Amino acid sequence: MSFSDREKQLVRAAFAWGQITQKEGYTLSDLEIEKSVLFRRLLAGRPPLAFPPPLRHGFPWYDVIEGRSEHVVSASEASPEHSFIAPGSKPGDTYILIDGAFWRVAETLREREDYLVEWGEYPMQWRLQKQWEVNYEMTQQLHNFRQQNPDANVDLAPGNGQREYSEFRVDDDQTVWLSEWHLTRIGLPGWVWVGKAVDADPAILELAPICQDQGGPLVLGVAGAERGPGWLRIEQADGDSRYIKLGEDLEYKQVIASAVTEFDRLLQGVRGEVLEVMDRRGDDVLRCYQVPMHLAPLEHFDFADVNYDLVPDNAYNG
Known part of the structure; x- marks a missing residue:
């Protein structure tokens, strides 16, 4: 058979x-x-990812790790009482219910409005923030009601300031505002977690910028050399940068020129079964990964239209 x-x-x-x-x-x-x-x-x-992903309405939520950086969600009040029922929690930790799953509150930026949250073992954080927008239809309905019922005792904003409810608020001008919770990933996306984290090779610590753009170091290599290993920046977020290894013995002059004019071609030239990835913050190496090449979304990266004002640190003559 x-x-x-x-x-x-x-x-x-x-x-x-x-x-x-x-x-x-x-x-x-x-x-x-x-x-x-x-x-x-x-x-x-x-x-599967290296760690179980967050849940959303009872189902694994891969997109919040690998995909879009911002999502509209429903959220409860943050409370340490949730730690008694949140899976894997420690008593006293503050948790908040987001789309049916408990997330750990790492920091409260503003009570009932703004939090930094975490999930499981992922070395990542998200910002959960309540945002307010004017609802013109409800505002008009409120104004019409007051005009048609001038004697009605509707006091939504008594005294000084505005009256706020869990989902809406009415200000002193009788404008109705509705709230939405936005969950935004901080830092770089987690598509690398389809691979594995590895220790940084000592040679990585010696890398230096050989080409820069408006976002900072674009190509890393061996300072003062004409050839050697080369790393290309493909993502940036919140001060962190992600690089991929282009090769071990590259001609830097050609790599710099391709980074300026042929970014897609440079990515397509990466060979091998495993893609080496490195996350950095300034000169510090945060993490290194090995990702199967067929799972790396290199086709999504195209910075050819934004890589202007490139300044090679080891410019060549001739």
């Missing part, structure tokens, strides 16, 4: 799904595998 490639992929995905779910303490059933976001991910050829 022979199996098609699709059937083999299905068996591999089901086997991996069973191992992961059993390790995390879930019971196995046909019904669960049919609804499983993880199984569909495995079936599409994407491995």
